[in-house]
Amino acid sequence: MKHPILFWVLTVFGVFTLHLAVAGNIAVLGAAPNFLLLSTVFFAVRAGPVKGEILGFIWGMLSDIASTSVFGSQAFMLTFVGYAVGKLEGKVDEDKYSAQMALVFIMSAVNLLGLALLESLFGGAPQRFKDKSILLGPFYSTLLCPVVYWGLLKWGSLFRRSDLKARFQ
Secondary structure: OOOHHHHHHHHHHHHHHHHHHHHHHHOEOOEOOOHHHHHHHHHHHHHOHHHHHHHHHHHHHHHHHHOOOOOOHHHHHHHHHHHHHHOOOOOOOOOOHHHHHHHHHHHHHHHHHHHHHHHHHOOOOHHHHOOHHHHHHHHHHHHHHHHHHHHHHHHHHOOOOHHHHHHHO
């Protein structure tokens, strides 16, 4: 990969900025897609558990800093998602939309349940989980999964040499 450090820095901050700037503005019935989770799943299934954990942790910490949830809960859950999905590297056909969408839906539900559990355990603000519209979040993220994955593939192709191109296509 040409300029891997530049790629990862721009990817981390680009996805986080996209999440902050766009997710709330395209919310439907109070439910917004989770671009951080989508990107964590994307990179974990393609690059393995270590990259999935690292990216999940970084995006989770950035999300924790920018939110009012229990500090560390987003980092913990996205790290867990990155690890769990990363263990499936090579076992899932990540090019099939059905596989992508199933992974995103399951991990979105796990993430939501984990966040609710952490909020209730550590005395956070679990009232945001009492709103039924939050249950639409995993469905919304799942529907946007193919579009986000396509965008991440195109983004990655800007930094790849031709010999690595086959890995992501």
